[in-house]
Amino acid sequence: MSESGLASPRQIANRINAHVLSKNVGTTTSFPLRNPSVKNNYPPNDAAFTSLTDKLLKVCINGEWLALNSASMALTVTPSSPSHVLPINNNSNDSLTHHRRLLLCLNECKSISQLKQIHAQTLRTTSIQNPDTFFLYSRILHFSSLSDIDYAFRLFDQIQDPNSFMWNTLIRTCARSTESKEQAILLYNRMLKEGSVMPDKHTFPFVLKACAYLFALSDGEQAHAQILKSGFGSDVYINNSLIHLYSSCGCLEHAQKVFDGMCERSVVSWNVLIDAFVQVGEFDTALRVFNEMQNLFEPDGYTVQSIAGACAGLGALSLGMWAHAYILRKGDADVASDVLVNTSFVDMYCKCGSLEIARQVFERMPKHDVTSWNSMILGLAMHGQAEAALEYFDRMIRSETFLPNPITFVGVLSACNHRGMVNEGRKCFDMMIRVFKIKPELEHYGCLVDLLARAGLINEALDLVSNMPMKPDVVIWRSLLDACCKKNASVELSEEVARQILDSEGDDCSGAYVLLSRVYASANQWNDVGLVRKLMTDKGVTKEPGCSSVEMDGFAHEFFAGDTSHPQTKEIYQVLDVIEEKLESMGYQPDFSQAPMVDELNDRKQHSLRLHSERIAIAFGLLSMKPGMPIRIFKNLRVCNDCHKVSKLISRIFNVEIIVRDRTRFHHFKDGSCSCMDYW
Ligand SMILES: [Zn+2]
């Protein structure tokens, strides 16, 4: 234990991994993380540039600048700082003075039109044969690339035999721009083809960055081959860029292979790999890598941001809090007040069920951006706090600093959805299109369809689906079928919707079969129930097993339905018996509407309901949790009607707060009722 009494992340990660890794089913990978995670944008090379800048300036002053043209890629001098001193050249004092004057003008130039004047002067008054002129051109190219990429391209094309600094300048500019990333790859290919200068260690990171952004795996692989051929295979910055490339393109194995083969690693290498695992939802692995990293490097802001993402995915509140405390204790004000770092904590606290802390972190942030507003709105929506979500949305648009983006409206619409606020939902959808000119995407339609269907307006939902400009996805059909099932729509309509799901290729259809069998069961069409079950068996469709996990002092304890593998199984089942007795004495009647064994005997049904994974998790929570502490449960599927009813009763009987994150949202059970107000 550390001085503060908190377990170290390594201890916590160890404990979490020890249990999580022993089971092969991820509990949270199926949680639809609609909240876009904060995207890291690693600058794998900037540190190197800064140090090279210093080096370069020193060498310039010593009069060796020409030899270093290839290394001068690192220059990050702003036009206002006159930091270039031309070398003493005894043979041509006049031209030196002239070149120096032009260079000083360049350093002080404030606009592209001034830059163009200097360029014109250079063309008119200097000789291209003079090496000083060549340097001048490389500076003009550098400055023009910062403000006018087309102009930089025109200038570049006029230079005969550009050196590698010039190539790199342009490639870097393209790789960093939002719209010209493809040009970076084209330029690199042109560089190879022309062959007068070869790409160097400053070329590759930017080419790889562009490939990663464009998911251009094959271009990236070719660059990788060239890297090995040119002898840069052990360069740490290049390898970091390769890890980033492979992970962005979904080739985690390749990323890991590059990482494993590195003879030297930096903190960035670890950060890129950890983030790669977080981005694909392999949170356990991310924590395992983080664990290894700690033997060698101190986590920085990027690391902590990724760890917060992993904790959000796993619902690992203790480790997430440790990471937060770590950043605050470390005393680095820049990191502690960083908008991305704080946003990742807001997101983490929301997803771990601590909405209040999320709000505190948000309110204390020195500044916000659209993503932080979105995280807060989505978090409130997920917890069913629709009014608060709309309040935050209102604050956001009234601040006049931030325009909502499509993700904001996913948050706003799902807030309305989780509370069944049909009119507000329609209004927000309309506002998005008319006021903010945002074209609704599939996800927005999905929210509205779900909202309408769950409120019983199935026909209006179907109308919306048929008028959508894009093909509805399986999520939309599934929410319609779910509504048909709950609202007792006609069997014919349900069958039609189910057919749409089964027709959509390549998706797991088990949910549709289960829902359809419920439709038949509630219509007492038992033969059809049997048919669906047989179809499922024939096609090898299996229902995703329910799995619930509880975090206790940094340990994640996982339970499947009917699980008997936990070391405290005997005590857990004793608690289940006590719960059963108390429920019976209160006159509780099980709700079989969603029991899987619809066609079997009542005893068996009751037995199977009683053993749903979250019940076992709750029993474990009652057994082990300190009094007064809420029981936090993460479930991979939706909570069923009966478990919802039972959880409410348990919260009253045992005077305990139970916070459940299921596949779609949070339920806070307290004093016999749930925060979702039974609308979910
Ligand atoms: Zn259940």
Ligand SMILES: [Zn+2]
């Ligand atoms: Zn609820």
